[in-house]
Amino acid sequence: MPSPKAKNNSGRSGSVPGVSSNGRYEFMSLNRSPPPHLLQRQGSDPTSARLRASESPTRRRGSGSSNASSSSATGGQQLPEEDCMRLNPSFVGIALSSLLAIDLWLSKRLGVCACEDSSWGSIRPLMKLVEISGHGIPWLAGALYCLYKSDSAAGQEVMLNLLMALVMDLVLVGVVKAVVRRRRPSHNRMDMFATFSVDRYSFPSGHATRAAMCARFLLAHLVLAAPLRVLVLLWAALVGFSRVLLGRHNVTDVAFGFGMGYCQYNLVEMLWVSPVGLQLLLGQVG
Numbered sequence: 001m002p003s004p005k006a007k008n009n010s011g012r013s014g015s016v017p018g019v020s021s022n023g024r025y026e027f028m029s030l031n032r033s034p035p036p037h038l039l040q041r042q043g044s045d046p047t048s049a050r051l052r053a054s055e056s057p058t059r060r061r062g063s064g065s066s067n068a069s070s071s072s073a074t075g076g077q078q079l080p081e082e083d084c085m086r087l088n089p090s091f092v093g094i095a096l097s098s099l100l101a102i103d104l105w106l107s108k109r110l111g112v113c114a115c116e117d118s119s120w121g122s123i124r125p126l127m128k129l130v131e132i133s134g135h136g137i138p139w140l141a142g143a144l145y146c147l148y149k150s151d152s153a154a155g156q157e158v159m160l161n162l163l164m165a166l167v168m169d170l171v172l173v174g175v176v177k178a179v180v181r182r183r184r185p186s187h188n189r190m191d192m193f194a195t196f197s198v199d200r201y202s203f204p205s206g207h208a209t210r211a212a213m214c215a216r217f218l219l220a221h222l223v224l225a226a227p228l229r230v231l232v233l234l235w236a237a238l239v240g241f242s243r244v245l246l247g248r249h250n251v252t253d254v255a256f257g258f259g260m261g262y263c264q265y266n267l268v269e270m271l272w273v274s275p276v277g278l279q280l281l282l283g284q285v286g
């Protein structure tokens with residue numbers, strides 16, 4: 001929009017704002033005759049001409065076939081579609097790109113253990129221990145071991161369901177990573193222990209999904225004492241936070257991972273294998 005100052009100036013110097021053939025506002029002198037396509041757009045009434053000039057680019061573009069025909073008749077250029085998009089970006093687009101920019105900036109700032117030389121590089125070995133505590137292999141091995149050692153039907157049922165939950169988590173995270181294909185942050189060092197090929201992608205954080213899902217599982221079925229319940233929650237939060245500190249993930253990867261892991265537990269409850277189902281399963285296996 002032309003500024004009020006410009007409008008006043010135009011009143012004094014005899015200039016009026018107009019829309020040029022390339023879609024941008026420009027001032028032209030009343031002393032010179034305007035191009036024919038502007039003459040046709042503005043008509044004789046200056047008020048309506050100003051109103052038309054203040055319309056959004058999209059509205060201007062779609063305000064009637066007469067414009068298109070006048071522009072083509074006069075040899076004026078049509079505004080390319082992608083220029084219109086840039087001139088009138090959607091609110092959702094702006095919100096998403098802003099969120100992405102904040103995410104990248106924040107993740108880079110928080111990646112203080114990304115390497116030994118980083119500002120908090122000295123606690124990197126500790127963060128790598130936290131990383132291993134949320135890795136798939138110790139969890140799968142632990143659940144298998146407990147299933148093997150458990151002598152009660154109830155214990156076997158819980159461990160079997162935990163094992164299935166862990167496998168389901170690996171599959172779901174693998175699928176989402178393969179679809180989204182978001183690269184890990186540039187400051188990440190790819191020195192992770194035992195990864196699949198999809199683990200070169202960062203969205204969502206597999207450690208965060210597992211931590212959230214397993215925390216809910218433990219709280220629902222295994223850990224009853226209040227202090228231990230707090231410890232489980234702290235562990236899950238630390239696993240997620242360590243992913244960003246180590247530079248493995250952006251903040252949004254971990255946030256989405258926590259949400260996804262939380263929802264995965266609902267799926268585990270829905271697909272829960274009961275003692276009857278377990279007997280049938282074991283009968284078929286045995």
Ligand SMILES: CC(C)=CCC/C(C)=C/CC/C(C)=C/COP(=O)(O)O
Nearest residue numbers: 136137194195196199204205206207
């Ligand atoms: C028995 C078997 C096939 C186990 C595979 C366990 C495995 C390699 C899990 C991958 C865990 C991992 C490194 C996930 C990546 O986590 P992010 O938090 O970096 O996404």
